[in-house]
Amino acid sequence: MKREHQESVAAGGGYPAAAGMMSGGKGKMMGMEEEDGGVDELLAALGYKVRASDMADVAQKLEQLEMAMTSSAAQDDAFLSHLASDTVHYNPSDLSTWLESMLSELNAPPPPLPSAPIPNNRSNQFELPPAPAAAVRAPILDPGECSTITTVDFPTPGRQSEYDLKPIPAAPGRVVYGSEPLAEENARDRKRMRTSSSSSSSSRGGGIGVGVGGMGSAMPAATEASSVAAGAATGALPVVVVDSQEAGIRLVHTLMACAEAVQQDNLKAADVLVKQISMLAASQGGAMRKVAGYFAEALARRIYRVHPHQDCSLDAAFSDILEMHFYESCPYLKFAHFTANQAILEAFAGCRRVHVIDFSMKQGMQWPALMQALALRPGGPPSLRLTGIGPPQTDNTDALQQVGWKLAQLADTIHVDFQYRGYVANSLADLEACMFEADASGNGNGGADEEPEVVAVNSVFELHRLLARPGALEKVLGTVRAVRPRIVTMVEQEANHNAGSFLERFTEALHYYSTMFDSLEGGGTAAAAAAEAAVGASMGQQDLVMSEVYLGRQICNVVPCEGTERTERHETLGQWRGRMTRAGFEPVHLGSNAFKQASMLLALFAGGDGYRVEEKEGCLTLGWHTRPLIATSAWRVAAAGAALPAASAAR
């Protein structure tokens, strides 16, 4: 059992041991406020049994004891040593009775509860050097003198570092038991917040608009809140005031602390913190609550080493359903499809036979629009061949063929000559270039006078999965080059979830998915309301929820999994640029048409003021406010004159 707070708590009751009080201890004090019913679990983790209902009482008594000791410290060494040697000390793990026994030794009646100005006085009190504390500490806790202290366990100095995490801000305005114990915490915390705000600002919290910089503004609020609370406190009636902005900051810090604990393999601390996250998340609203919930689940999976049992048949179909809802509720996939289609359309200008290879067939939602655009282009439509790649479905339904059939029906309606072929593959690396060649039988014409087929390769959110296995991406890119495509369109998440330590990945993912969930909330509410009005059922709401589940599954892959299990290995556009260039491709600039069409598409999304389309070196990115979230890029095989890439994998 960790007992680093034994020192501060047991030593002279509520002695804060100002210099040495750990932030984790603060966290425990914080947790104290939130638990209701039963024994407080955070203190229990330390070995103290305190009933939650007694909390306010215990806090008050600690305060009284401390005041009594400090006020008498100057003249009363005798008193303190009396406390040390002559008093019968009961088991300090039962804090409540232990304090009773200490207080009963005091001759003076408990001092009256101080009034509002206390916070300032308190801070003066803390100027007291730890010397008295040290002096008190030793005699009181001398096991030899106390008869009933059996489980005192002095912490080793090294252990303190475990809780030396980024300080969890006290959020004093947040939950206030209308009495001073918190006031004294507040003063201490204010001090600590000042010194630690610089370090905390380096940790990127969620982009929920509650920036870490908001801590600065939290402090004056804290002062007010604490003084108001202290002023309001007259009796023992606890007053609970929840300030959710403070809670947001705390939530982020608790998440970071938990991730750090996991990184350091301190699973006990991580476990405690994960539960705290859930409690904190419940007090939040909207996007932050959901993101925190998913990240808490992901962390829990990592801590308890839960490996998701991937049931492939259910999984693929379920993923498709989730992705459909994601498609309907927010513009990311539509943006991806429209910009990729525009690039492909431009590449196919003037060609009479075209072939599209789609690595991300799913439900084929990208292709009706391309077919329509090809049908309407001046000069008439070309003959279109589509090859779709999909994962295996073990339940005897051939989803790929069904999609192909639907597309063929549509093509027939709009009079586009269409052929379809579907390939089932566990991984894209299993594909070979020869699979994509046209049938030798052809279209009934003589083989000789057929026009050469122009090929386009399309991949939406698929290539990053290949990074889980070394060498897979290189093989696939080699296959793509062998097919000699006119254009390769690629859409990927714009985030770095693949490099660095666990903590860096966690931080990056927290930022990314917070922004994603924000955009769902912001863009989704209007659409949801509209959809509800239009359709009657709560379909808009369902779309939103399913989209969140879709993103939640990604979170539960990025955070807990490692090795080949972790398939969501997102990389930034810059990183992909490097990979593609090394594999022998050169970038193709997406034209202004794509930009305009994307901008207009975004303008259609109600609540879509937050979405931003940006052009970056010929690639288009879609983001929420200032954060780009997905990026579309187009490539072609580098000119033959350029140096061919080395065959070795450049990972």
Next chain:
Amino acid sequence: MGDMILPLEEEEDMKRRNTFSINDNVDLLVEILGRLDGRSLGVAACVCRLWSSVCRRDSVWEALCNRHVAGGGGGPGTRSVVAALGGYRRLYRLCVGPVLDRLAGGPGRAGWAPTREEAAHLSLSLSLSLFSIDCYERLGGPRQRPASLLFLCKPVNVS
């Protein structure tokens, strides 16, 4: 017809013969109705059976969709494709109308302010793309819930 005093029915009969009724001249009616905007066409369709049948003609809606597009929207090839996908009236109702309404609400996005023609052309091509996706969804069968256009739905409209 020297008689100055006519029986009531004959007087009315003469009145009828001398008045002009738009409903007698359907071509003229088509010309006029073809210049209305979408909402007014909807209203006009409620006037009488003749007007309703005129307002259902796809050519009227085609003219409406192509109104601001330079070159008139692409000719017979386009017409057959749109007809196959469901017709101009449906295109307007599902896509062009909502798109134009949405875009009228706000000015151009930062960094790009389209000309009127550009906007018209783009909204038509965007609408066609969305229309084709919707048509594709409906191919899934009557059970299928086509929802890709839900984002265009307006919140409850009480006007």
